Amino acid sequence: MTGERLVAGALGISVLASLGLVASYVVGPNPQLEGVLLALSLGGLGIAIVAWSQALMDNRISVEPRHPMPSTASERRAAEEAFAPGDLSRRTFLVRLLAGAVGALGAAVAIPVLSLGPAPGRSLFTTPWRDGIRVVDESGDPIRIGDIALETVRTVFPEGHVGSADAQTLLIRVRPGDLQLAADRAAWAPDGVIGYSKVCTHAGCPVGLYRTADHSLLCPCHQSTFDVLRGALPTFGPAVRALPQLPLGVDGDGNLVARGDFPEPVGPSFWNMTHTDGKS
Amino acid sequence: MLGWIDDRIGAASWARTGLRKVFPDHWSFLLGEVALFCLVVLVATGVFLTLFYVPDATSVSYDGPYGPLQGTRVSAAFNSVMELSYEVRAGLVMRQIHHWAALIFVAAIVTHVVRVFITGAFRRPREINWLVGVSLLTLALAMGITGYSLPDDLLSGTGLRIIYSAVISIPFLGPYLAFLVFGGEFPTATIVSRLFVFHVMLLPAVLLGGVGLHLAILWRQKHTQFPGHGATEDNVVGRSFWPTQVFKSSGLALVTAAVLALLGGLAQINPIWSYGPFEASLVSAPSQPDWYVGWLDGMLRLFPPLEGTFLGVTIPAVFIAGVALPGIAFTMMALWPFIESRFITHDREEHNLLDRPQDNPLRTAIGVAALLTFTMLTVAGGNDVLALVFSVPVEGMTTVMRFAVVLVPLLGGIVAFRVAREVGRAEGAPVDGPVTVRPRPDGSYEDVPSDRPVE
Numbered sequence: 139m140t141g142e143r144l145v146a147g148a149l150g151i152s153v154l155a156s157l158g159l160v161a162s163y164v165v166g167p168n169p170q171l172e173g174v175l176l177a178l179s180l181g182g183l184g185i186a187i188v189a190w191s192q193a194l195m196d197n198r199i200s201v202e203p204r205h206p207m208p209s210t211a212s213e214r215r216a217a218e219e220a221f222a223p224g225d226l227s228r229r230t231f232l233v234r235l236l237a238g239a240v241g242a243l244g245a246a247v248a249i250p251v252l253s254l255g256p257a258p259g260r261s262l263f264t265t266p267w268r269d270g271i272r273v274v275d276e277s278g279d280p281i282r283i284g285d286i287a288l289e290t291v292r293t294v295f296p297e298g299h300v301g302s303a304d305a306q307t308l309l310i311r312v313r314p315g316d317l318q319l320a321a322d323r324a325a326w327a328p329d330g331v332i333g334y335s336k337v338c339t340h341a342g343c344p345v346g347l348y349r350t351a352d353h354s355l356l357c358p359c360h361q362s363t364f365d366v367l368r369g370a371l372p373t374f375g376p377a378v379r380a381l382p383q384l385p386l387g388v389d390g391d392g393n394l395v396a397r398g399d400f401p402e403p404v405g406p407s408f409w410n411m412t413h414t415d416g417k418s
Numbered sequence: 419m420l421g422w423i424d425d426r427i428g429a430a431s432w433a434r435t436g437l438r439k440v441f442p443d444h445w446s447f448l449l450g451e452v453a454l455f456c457l458v459v460l461v462a463t464g465v466f467l468t469l470f471y472v473p474d475a476t477s478v479s480y481d482g483p484y485g486p487l488q489g490t491r492v493s494a495a496f497n498s499v500m501e502l503s504y505e506v507r508a509g510l511v512m513r514q515i516h517h518w519a520a521l522i523f524v525a526a527i528v529t530h531v532v533r534v535f536i537t538g539a540f541r542r543p544r545e546i547n548w549l550v551g552v553s554l555l556t557l558a559l560a561m562g563i564t565g566y567s568l569p570d571d572l573l574s575g576t577g578l579r580i581i582y583s584a585v586i587s588i589p590f591l592g593p594y595l596a597f598l599v600f601g602g603e604f605p606t607a608t609i610v611s612r613l614f615v616f617h618v619m620l621l622p623a624v625l626l627g628g629v630g631l632h633l634a635i636l637w638r639q640k641h642t643q644f645p646g647h648g649a650t651e652d653n654v655v656g657r658s659f660w661p662t663q664v665f666k667s668s669g670l671a672l673v674t675a676a677v678l679a680l681l682g683g684l685a686q687i688n689p690i691w692s693y694g695p696f697e698a699s700l701v702s703a704p705s706q707p708d709w710y711v712g713w714l715d716g717m718l719r720l721f722p723p724l725e726g727t728f729l730g731v732t733i734p735a736v737f738i739a740g741v742a743l744p745g746i747a748f749t750m751m752a753l754w755p756f757i758e759s760r761f762i763t764h765d766r767e768e769h770n771l772l773d774r775p776q777d778n779p780l781r782t783a784i785g786v787a788a789l790l791t792f793t794m795l796t797v798a799g800g801n802d803v804l805a806l807v808f809s810v811p812v813e814g815m816t817t818v819m820r821f822a823v824v825l826v827p828l829l830g831g832i833v834a835f836r837v838a839r840e841v842g843r844a845e846g847a848p849v850d851g852p853v854t855v856r857p858r859p860d861g862s863y864e865d866v867p868s869d870r871p872v873e
Contacts, residue, residue: 169511173683176511177676184672191665199647202440202654204640204770207543255597262586262593262603276699293699303605303698336699341718341736342583342604343576346701358703359580360719361802361812374813376718376735378725406583407734408593412727 141193145186152182262411263403265296265305265335267384272297273309273333273394280393283329286311291348291355293336296396304404306336306344307384309394310366312353318368319383326385331394333384334370337405338362340377355381379407437660442643446533448670453526455671456519457629459678463516464618470506471568472498473614475607484691492695495570495610499690515682520562522678524710527555535754536785538773539642542766545755547635550628552752557625559710564617566708569688570610575696577707579604580718580740587737605698645771652770704802714744716798720820776842779835787831794823 155178162171191197209217226233272280274297281294292309299305314330326332334355336344343359353366354373362377364370370381382404385397403411424430441447474494480487482497483504492500502509531551534540540548563581567574582604585596601608640654649655657663681687693702707715721739725732750757759765762780775782797804798819805812854866 163507167507167510169508169514170683172508172511173515173679173681177680177683180672180679181676184669184674184676186669187665187672188669191662191669195662195665197657197662199655200438200440200658201648202438202640204652204654207639207768251598255599255601258593258597258603295699301698304603306699340583341580341740343579343705344699344701347703358701358705358802359576360715361816363813372723375816376721376723376739378723378735406586406736407725407732408586409589409731409733410593411732412730 141189144189144193148182148186148189150182152179152186155179155182262405262408265399265404266299266302267296267305267307267396267399269396269398270389271396272389273307273386273396274300276300281309282392283311283331283388283394286331288313288330289350294333304337307333308336308345308348308355309333310348312366316353316367320369323369323383323385326383326397328386328388328394331386332366333386334364334366334381335384335400335404338377339372339379339381339404340375340406342406345381437658439637439640439659440654440656441659441663442641442649442654442656444644446537447641449526449530449533451667451670452674453523453530454629455674456523456526456678457625458671459519459675460516460523461622463512463519466512467502467516468618470498470502470509471495471614473568473611475570475610487691487694490695493570493610495568496690496695499569503691511679511682514685514687515678517687518681518685519678520565521709524558524562527558528710531555532785532789536773536775536782537642537644538769538778538781540755541759541769542755543639543768544642547632547639548755549752550632550635552748554625554628554632556748557621557628561617561621561625562708562710564613564621566688567613568610568617569690570696571690571693572696572700572702573690573693573705575605576701576705577711578609580715584736584740587734588741589731589733589737592737605696640770642770642772644774649771651768704800704806706800706803709796712799713792713795714740714799716795716801716819716823717743719801719816720795720798720823722820776838776845779838779842782838783831783835786834787827790827790830791823794819794826798823
């Protein structure tokens with residue numbers, strides 16, 4: 139009978155594959171072989187069982203009555219009576235006190251959830267950049283203006299904070315005459331070296347791409363695009379705010395330094411981000 | 419043996435009714451089962467992975483066999499996943515099966531939801547189980563996102579960064595909530611171990627409990643069935659639980675596991691060594707998440723740059739696109755049985771017979787439109803990849819998708835409505851009133867509404 143043969147064949151394959159699996163484990167690692175053998179051993183067993191149920195079993199259709207979900211009216215009444223508050227309904231004061239006690243206990247035991255994290259305070263408004271702090275690259279080495287070729291971009295950090303997520307800054311050098319910055323920020327880009335926060339103002343991804351053709355910074359996550367020459371104003375994509383510009387200067391040794399923190403909060407928006415007056 | 423058990427818990431009568439229980443048969447009823455079997459595979463492989471994974475953000479130097487990363491500073495978590503993949507015998511295949519099982523788990527749930535929606539299986543008395551099901555979908559997504567982030571690689575770290583941004587975008591609560599969840603300002607050393615606790619303990623406990631409840635309610639209410647073959651509202655027509663259904667379902671479980679094993683063995687997935695460890699100032703381009711998160715990413719990409727400040731309160735674009743709209747979508751989905759019976763069908767009857775797509779064209783149209791919205795958003799989540807494939811600027815791709823996400827579902831919904839209605843009419847769905855068939859002079863026939871019921 140073909141059904142029996144199919145079941146027997148599938149079971150046979152399964153057994154062989156299982157033995158092969160053990161052998162492959164002993165012989166050496168080979169993920170492809172392990173996957174295929176495991177598939178054969180599971181699949182053989184599965185097909186055997188399905189074939190068994192279809193070919194060798196009584197597949198009669200049965201019919202079963204359905205009972206309506208609602209209970210009978212008398213059952214419902216009995217349940218309501220059993221659940222009746224009885225004594226509870228007369229002791230309203232104690233019942234309220236009981237509810238209050240349970241609620242107070244709940245609040246008290248929920249409070250330790252606050253230990254999970256600090257209050258945000260001013261941390262979303264500030265980064266480690268300060269006036270006079272030196273600009274360093276990924277290896278912590280200070281940078282001089284001459285180190286940066288025209289039309290190149292580098293990721294830099296405040297000295298002592300290499301890798302900092304909120305202080306990461308993009309340094310780009312363009313022709314000083316091409317920059318169209320606000321009057322009060324024009325002096326922040328010595329010799330055309332301009333620094334913008336690398337944290338996208340949309341959803342916080344590092345703005346990792348620079349398109350030299352139109353001096354645009356692009357975020358690979360959601361394609362927000364920022365115009366480097368015009369203060370990193372967004373020109374396309376979902377970002378609404380410009381990338382904050384870092385005030386840059388040069389110290390007595392010729393190294394690039396910050397002239398203060400970013401003037402606005404870096405990264406994605408949050409509800410009280412415009413409250414930059416020192417109160418949060 | 420059976421006697422020994424029955425003497426102690428009196429199981430014979432209960433077992434007999436259970437074994438005889440009738441289950442209707444239709445291929446689309448297997449989708450939920452596939453999800454269940456993926457979950458079994460996820461638990462089995464997941465336990466194995468848990469024994470090797472180290473939920474620790476401490477920086478270590480990678481010194482395993484994978485050359486390109488040797489000497490790189492990585493977290494202990496990343497290191498443990500590398501070790502699992504390259505040095506633990508059968509570790510990589512287990513990890514890849516786990517990841518594939520997760521992708522197919524969510525896919526099976528989504529197709530199951532579509533089936534339940536289109537056939538109206540959520541109608542009274544099954545509204546509670548619909549709510550349980552929507553919760554299970556949400557939990558499955560949460561499981562996916564928390565698990566995906568555990569290897570602490572660059573790609574998942576970027577995803578985590580976006581999630582953090584979505585949390586801080588919530589008006590008033592956002593920054594506080596984000597600091598509580600992440601343990602401070604992103605990136606924190608604690609997040610990996612917290613995700614681990616959620617992924618291997620809290621979420622699975624709730625998920626497995628929910629699946630138990632889902633099945634218990636199904637068992638109690640009995641399965642729905644399609645009309646025909648003697649099926650009525652008051653009976654169940656199908657095959658008995660034992661042995662047919664048990665054999666078939668076990669077979670399906672094993673075949674599902676076999677497909678997952680094949681994928682896990684042959685199809686590489688989440689190769690974290692080519693993404694590298696997470697580094698806050700690095701990002702990969704393109705960056706695409708797992709498929710079931712793509713629609714959220716697409717929503718963020720397509721949403722226009724709109725951000726308002728009202729009375730000093732900023733409403734970020736990310737909040738509307740990444741939190742509010744998805745929240746509304748899930749709420750609508752959860753409440754759909756109540757919305758439909760109250761405002762659309764005005765139908766509060768019990769239904770055990772399923773609708774076919776043509777039986778309720780409006781519902782079918784809404785389902786199709788919702789699915790197309792999801793699809794368009796998912797496509798938009800890969801707009802940079804598509805722009806590359808079609809050699810068009812990504813800006814143009816985004817603009818096209820901004821229109822497509824509104825127009826395609828609208829048109830698709832209208833087409834689905836018309837097709838469903840025509841199919842229903844063609845096969846003689848109930849018409850508004852009784853009709854008389856009358857011969858025309860040219861020999862053809864026409865339907866004329868009758869004033870009186872036909873005898």
